[in-house]
Each structure stands twice: as C-alpha cells, then as structure tokens.
Amino acid sequence: MRIRSVEWFRHLILFAIVGLFCIPIIELIRTSFARGGLQNYVDALTKIDLLRNLLNSTIVTGCTVLLVLLITLPAAFAFSKMRFPLKNVLFLLILLALMIPGIAIAVPVVQIIRLFDWFNRYGALIFPYTALLAPFGLVLAKGFMDQLPKEMQEASLVDGCSVFQSFVRIYLPLTKPIAMIVTVFTFLGSWNEFLFAMLFMRKATMQMVTTIPIKFQVDFVTNLPGLFAALVIIQLPILILYILFQKYFKEGLTAGAVKS
Amino acid sequence: MRNRQYSAYLYIAPIMAFFIVFLLYPLLYTLRISLFDWNGIDKTMKYIGLDNYNEMFKDPVFWQSMRNFAIFAILVVGIQMVLGFLLAYVMRRPNRLFTAYKTMIFIPVILTPVVVSYVFTNLLAYNDGLINESLRSIGLGSLAFSWMGNPHIALYTIVGVTVWMGTGFSMSVYVSSLTSLSNEVIEASRIDGATKWQTMTRVVWPMLRDAHYSLTIIGAISALKIFDIIYLLTRGGPVHSTEMPSTYMFNKAFGTYEQGFASATATVIIVFAMAITIIQLRVSRNSSS
Numbered sequence: 001m002r003i004r005s006v007e008w009f010r011h012l013i014l015f016a017i018v019g020l021f022c023i024p025i026i027e028l029i030r031t032s033f034a035r036g037g038l039q040n041y042v043d044a045l046t047k048i049d050l051l052r053n054l055l056n057s058t059i060v061t062g063c064t065v066l067l068v069l070l071i072t073l074p075a076a077f078a079f080s081k082m083r084f085p086l087k088n089v090l091f092l093l094i095l096l097a098l099m100i101p102g103i104a105i106a107v108p109v110v111q112i113i114r115l116f117d118w119f120n121r122y123g124a125l126i127f128p129y130t131a132l133l134a135p136f137g138l139v140l141a142k143g144f145m146d147q148l149p150k151e152m153q154e155a156s157l158v159d160g161c162s163v164f165q166s167f168v169r170i171y172l173p174l175t176k177p178i179a180m181i182v183t184v185f186t187f188l189g190s191w192n193e194f195l196f197a198m199l200f201m202r203k204a205t206m207q208m209v210t211t212i213p214i215k216f217q218v219d220f221v222t223n224l225p226g227l228f229a230a231l232v233i234i235q236l237p238i239l240i241l242y243i244l245f246q247k248y249f250k251e252g253l254t255a256g257a258v259k260s
Numbered sequence: 261m262r263n264r265q266y267s268a269y270l271y272i273a274p275i276m277a278f279f280i281v282f283l284l285y286p287l288l289y290t291l292r293i294s295l296f297d298w299n300g301i302d303k304t305m306k307y308i309g310l311d312n313y314n315e316m317f318k319d320p321v322f323w324q325s326m327r328n329f330a331i332f333a334i335l336v337v338g339i340q341m342v343l344g345f346l347l348a349y350v351m352r353r354p355n356r357l358f359t360a361y362k363t364m365i366f367i368p369v370i371l372t373p374v375v376v377s378y379v380f381t382n383l384l385a386y387n388d389g390l391i392n393e394s395l396r397s398i399g400l401g402s403l404a405f406s407w408m409g410n411p412h413i414a415l416y417t418i419v420g421v422t423v424w425m426g427t428g429f430s431m432s433v434y435v436s437s438l439t440s441l442s443n444e445v446i447e448a449s450r451i452d453g454a455t456k457w458q459t460m461t462r463v464v465w466p467m468l469r470d471a472h473y474s475l476t477i478i479g480a481i482s483a484l485k486i487f488d489i490i491y492l493l494t495r496g497g498p499v500h501s502t503e504m505p506s507t508y509m510f511n512k513a514f515g516t517y518e519q520g521f522a523s524a525t526a527t528v529i530i531v532f533a534m535a536i537t538i539i540q541l542r543v544s545r546n547s548s549s
Contacts, residue, residue: 014350018361021424025367027390028379071274078271084264090272095541097283099533101485103506104526107293107300107519108286131282134275163267192372194488199514210374210488224382231375238370246363249370254432 028235032228040229048212050230056201057209058237060122061190064129068137068186069179071130076141076175077167081153091142098135102128102195113200124200125193125208133189137182140255144178145171184245184252191238209234287530293523300519312524322525325496325503328415329483332504335419336426337479341472343423344430349460352438362435366428373425377492380421384408408494411501418490418502425489426482430475437471438464477540484532505529 032040044050078084079091102109109128118124148171156166197208213227242249294312298305316322347365351358368376383390384407392404407417441464449463450456487506490496496507505525513522 010350014347014361017347018364021365021368021427023390024376024379024383024424027383028375031382071278074271075275078268082265082268082271084266084268087268090276092541093284094275094279096534096537097279099481099537100283100287101487101506101529101533103485103487103509104529104533105283105286105290106510107513107523107526108289109282110300111289112281112286127278128282131278134278135283138275163265167271188370192374194374194491195510210372213374213378227378228382231378234372235375238372239367242367242370250366250432253369253429254436 028228029232031225032232034225034228036225040225041233043223043226044230044233048226048230050209050212050233052205053207053209053212054233054237056122056206057191060125060129060208061187063122063126064133064190065183065186067126067130068134069182072134072137072141072182073172073175073179074167075138076145077171079138079142080145080148081150081167081171082163094135094138098139100132102132102193106195106199109196110199119200120203120206125190125196128196129186129190129193133186137186140182140185141175141178144175148174180245180248181252181255184241184248187241188238188253290523290526290530293520294527296520298520299517300513301517305520308520312521316521316524316528321500321503322508324500325505325508328502329504331415332419332422332486333480333483335416336422336483337476339419339423340426340430340479341475343427344475345434345465345468347427347431348434348438349464352435362428362431365431368425369428369432371425373488374492376421376425377489381408381493384417409498411498414494414498414502418493421489421493422486426479430479433471433475434468437468441467473543477536480536481533484529484536505532 034040036043079087113119113124113128116123152170153163153166156170157163161169192210193208194210197211198214201207201211213231293305295307295309296305297308297311347362351362384392386392386404386406386409389407391407395401395404405413408414445463445467446459449459454463484505486504487510490502490504490507491510494502496503496511505528509522509525509529512518512525
C-alpha cells in the first residue's frame with residue numbers, strides 16, 4: 001500500500017509540472033476567446049488584415065524552404081559521394097557558419113539589402129534566411145547521405161548512368177526522410193524569425209506575422225482578446241503541422257544534438 | 261588520387277554563393293567596420309583603429325551584458341538539463357499518458373518567440389497578471405513581484421521564460437539517448453543493490469555524457485543568439501539588468517546608429533560563437549576517433 005501512495009505522489013508532481021507548462025498555452029487560447037468569443041478571430045482577420053501578413057509569411061517561408069532544399073541536397077551529395085580538392089576545407093568553413101547569430105551580421109546585411117534595393121521585398125528575407133538556415137540542412141543531409149552505400153553509385157555508373165543521373169534517380173528519392181526534417185527545421189526558423197523581418201519589412205502590407213503585434217501594441221491595452229486571437233492564428237500553421245508531422249518535428253530539432 | 265570530380269563544384273556552387281554573399285562577406289565586413297567611426301548611413305567613414313574596442317571595454321554596460329550572458333547561460337543550460345533529464349527519466353516507459361505529457365512539454369519549443377513574449381507579458385503583468393493575482397488570492401501577495409520591472413528579478417524572469425521554451429528540447433534529446441540505453445542497465449544496477457536514486461544519479465546520468473555535452477554546446481549558442489524574447493519583454497532593461505550582448509549590439513547599431521561600435525560588439529559575439537564551434541569540433545573529433 002505504501003508503494004502505491006508513493007507512486008500516486010509521483011504522478012501528482014508530474015501532473016503539476018506538466019500543468020505548469022500548459023498554463024501559458026491555456027491562457028493564450030482562453031484570452032483569445034474572452035469577451036467576443038469567435039468574433040475576436042473575425043476581427044483579427046478583417047480589421048487587422050492579418051490575412052495579408054499570413055500570405056507574406058507563407059510566401060517567404062515557402063520560398064525559403066524550397067531554396068534551402070534546392071541548394072543543400074546537391075551540395076550534400078557532392079560532399080558525401082564525390083572527391084574533389086578543398087572538399088574538407090569548404091565543408092569546415094560552412095560548419096563554422098553554423099553558429100553565427102543573425103544579429104551579429106545584421107549591420108552588413110542591411111547594407112546588402114540596401115545595395116540591392118530589396119527593402120519591403122520578399123527577397124530581403126528569403127535570401128538571408130536561406131543563407132542562415134542552409135548550413136544546418138547541409139550538415140544533416142550530408143550525415144544522412146554518408147550512411148547510403150557508395151556501391152549504389154558505382155553500380156549505376158557501370159550501368160551507364162552519369163553522376164548527375166545517379167544523384168537524381170538513385171539518391172534523391174532515398175533522401176525523403178532527411179528532406180522532411182530539413183523542411184521542418186527551415187519552416188520553423190523562417191516562420192518564427194523576428195529581427196530581419198522587423199528591419200527589412202517596414203511597409204504595413206509587407207510585414208510578416210512576427211512583426212504585426214508590434215504594430216498593434218495599442219490594442220494590447222484596448223483589445224487584448226483581439227490581439228491574442230491574432231497570436232493564435234499566427235501559431236496555427238505551426239501547430240497543425242506539428243500534429244501532422246510530430247515525428248519529423250522532434251527529429252528535425254533534436255537531430256543535431258542526438259547524432260553528432 | 262584517381263579521378264577527381266571537378267563537376268562537384270557545380271553541385272556546391274549555389275550553397276557556396278549564399279555562404280559567400282550572406283555570411284562570409286558580412287563577417288569580414290563586420291571586422292572591417294569595427295575599426296571605423298561610422299553611423300551606417302553617411303558616406304564618410306573615419307578609420308580609428310581599435311578605439312571602438314577600447315571604448316567598449318571601458319563601458320560598464322558592456323561588462324554587465326557579458327555578466328548577464330554568463331548568468332543566463334549557466335542557469336538556463338543547467339536547469340533545462342536537470343529538468344529535461346528528470347522528465348525523460350521518469351517518463352521512460354512507453355505509455356499513452358506519458359506520450360501526451362511529452363507532446364505538451366515539447367510544444368513551447370516550436371512556438372513563435374514573439375507570441376511567447378506577448379503571452380508572458382500578459383501573464384506576468386504586475387497588477388492584473390494571472391500569476392500575481394493567483395499569488396495574492398492564496399495569501400502570498402508579498403511574492404507578487406514586478407517580474408519584469410524589478411532590476412533584481414527581471415533576468416531570472418527571462419531565465420524562467422527561456423526554460424519554459426527549451427525544456428521540451430532537452431527532454432527530447434534525453435528521451436532519444438535513454439531509449440538507446442537498454443533497460444537492462446537499470447535493472448542490473450537495481451539487482452546489484454543500488455537504490456533508485458543511486459541508479460539514476462550514479463549509473464544512468466554519467467552514461468548520457470554525449471547528450472549532456474550536446475545540450476551544453478547548443479545551450480551556450482542559443483544563449484548567445486537570444487534576442488527577440490528579451491527585446492520584446494524588457495528591451496534589456498530595467499537599467500540594463502537584462503542587457504545581453506545581442507541587445508547591447510542592437511541598441512548601438514539601430515538605436516544610436518554607432519554602427520562601427522556595434523560591429524566591435526558583433527565581433528566579440530562572433531569570436532564567442534567561433535570558440536564554441538571549435539571546442540565542439542575538437543571534442544566530437546576526439547570522441548569519434
């Protein structure tokens with residue numbers, strides 16, 4: 001009997017800790033329905049014109065994900081399966097880039113965006129995001145390709161395939177799991193980014209979902225539920241994807257830590 | 261070496277182009293600008309050698325940001341590791357309830373920092389925030405602090421918010437390393453007469469060295485990177501009590517437009533990031549060979 005009560009006590013503590021973790025999320029959802037109920041959501045979409053910001057974030061995130069996949073998968077193939085001079089030096093250089101915080105290069109990136117006249121254009125975010133997120137994708141994808149046998153390529157070369165064909169027809173289809181993980185990682189990094197979105201997208205119609213709450217800080221006092229409804233909407237795409245692809249989310253975010 | 265494949269450069273050219281334009285060039289540019297007196301806008305730049313660095317190293321606010329960074333990094337990494345490990349260990353048996361719990365604890369990891377900061381601004385409000393109202397209603401009104409307005413408390417409040425966001429991550433890392441560690445280890449140590457506590461602290465914990473190590477490196481880097489949460493919750497205040505290298509640099513670059521000076525701070529941040537990366541490469545190479 002004593003063991004039972006110890007067990008119950010432990011479950012109670014665990015339940016309390018999980019409860020504490022849930023409070024902010026419950027508060028977010030509860031506040032978003034306060035006073036007006038669903039009307040808060042309608043207000044957020046119509047009065048704040050959140051749809052436009054959702055569209056902006058979707059375009060930027062979609063393009064960033066595509067671009068990251070497009071440049072990391074071939075590079076991972078080359079670093080993993082081909083031999084060429086300076087291979088290790090170049091890979092090491094990209095590894096060093098892995099840790100650079102966006103803020104540390106903000107000053108020159110502003111100059112670059114000004115030079116290209118990209119302010120308030122999607123490119124101002126898509127290209128820097130791609131550069132910042134691709135190195136991690138490369139490390140993951142190369143690690144994955146290292147585990148695929150090289151004999152497959154040799155066999156295909158004997159069968160008359162070019163190196164490029166062996167990449168497209170044989171390796172690429174096998175990289176789907178790692179491509180999913182890179183996608184999830186890049187999606188989160190791009191959707192949640194704040195600093196560059198704030199610096200480069202000043203025009204109201206070009207703002208990302210992460211910077212609009214600042215624009216509506218007045219609402220924080222006058223219409224908190226409306227603002228919180230907007231916050232829930234910002235979060236929905238991520239939560240829906242999390243529910244659908246839970247496995248990839250956990251692997252995508254912890255992959256670097258578990259394997260290395 | 262036979263048949264070098266020069267076509268490989270075609271495969272890596274796109275990623276290298278991004279790397280050069282948006283990472284390598286900005287890095288070198290930052291190093292150069294840090295030697296100039298420049299507001300980032302005017303055409304005129306004045307070369308002043310290491311004066312920006314001298315000025316920065318004399319600025320008590322810079323040192324405060326470094327101290328805050330150290331306290332923040334040590335506390336966040338330590339708490340996240342211990343809490344994440346305990347949760348992973350207690351819930352190591354596969355079971356539906358535990359899966360649901362773990363899913364809930366992981367959600368903050370993927371939430372948008374901007375959203376998190378607004379939710380916590382609301383939760384921690386001095387007058388009508390849920391936390392202070394709850395404390396007052398159970399008679400603990402003396403604990404109802406001004407969580408973000410009190411310079412002695414604000415940094416720890418931000419530690420708390422960050423731990424809330426990051427524990428799901430460390431827990432997941434420990435969950436994966438615990439599954440690869442067989443249950444027999446735990447059973448064997450119990451049979452050998454170790455108590456449950458001894459099994460956990462002396463047998464299992466030391467066996468997860470790789471996970472501890474990864475989490476320390478990743479934690480140190482994320483502490484160096486943290487910006488949005490602090491910018492939105494406290495802007496580094498009150499009286500610089502939550503100032504971090506990142507917010508300090510941001511204020512210099514885009515607040516007072518001393519971009520030469522800001523680049524000196526950025527250089528220090530980059531040196532820190534490089535140092536952590538090099539330590540990581542060294543250790544992971546030693547352990548794999």
